Amino acid sequence: MRWTPSTRPLSCREVVELVTDYLDDSLSPKQRARFEHHLTGCDPCVEYLGQIRATVALAHRVHPDPVDPPTTQRLVELYRAWQRPST
């Protein structure tokens, strides 16, 4: 069979650039099929996809620093002032 641009197998270098679109489900059905076909035969690309997923999961575990009590106190006092009807 002859390869056309839309049926030619993807290289690994191309696959890593499509990972974000793949995870967001924004590849066309044809591209998605090519992407998934590549993964069935390529362990390193499966690992790469897993690493991106792991990166996202770890980012989700980054938590903001706690707020210091004086800041909360100051804002709660402002809240009380905001609650009072303005004259």
Next chain:
Amino acid sequence: MGADDAELLDRLRAGDEEAFAELVGRYQARLVGLARQFVAGPQAAEDVVQDTWLALVRGVARFEGRSELRTWLFQICVNRARSHGVRERRLVPVGSGEPAVNPDRFDANGGWAAPLAHWADAVDDRLEAAAVVDHVRAAIDRLPHPQQLVVTLRDVEGLTAKEVCAVLSISEANQRVLLHRGRSTVRRALAEVLDP
């Protein structure tokens, strides 16, 4: 984990001060972090966030819950920060960008020149997972500003692509490019730590 946002919002509508304090505890640092991406100093960021809280208190009766409270707060915060205009920056990808993976890792046919170290499945269970999370945080902090914003909102906060576009007023295409570059860079930083 305390009450969810919807419950806190109901209590806030009823003028519940503790609900307000709880929302501050939950969002203050995240909002300041977001505001700091747009304004010049910590004080300006605190001012923007204070305005954001005021807008919430003033607008809480009208808020219909069509979007999540979190998305709404982030959106107000970004809009206020932008109107401060101290260092308005365009949130568009610049140039063609670095490839996701160093080109040296591929052979002439675009295949992997050497197998990848395996850490994707193990990283969450590692004893030092907390330290790994610190590396991720540091890597995100080093990203260029537009990528940092998108990765923070998408991956740290867990907003959807649509929500990020709404909060930052950017196109879906720009959101995707910025997320892709940012995530790829954070993965590379992680790979350097996990597979030195």
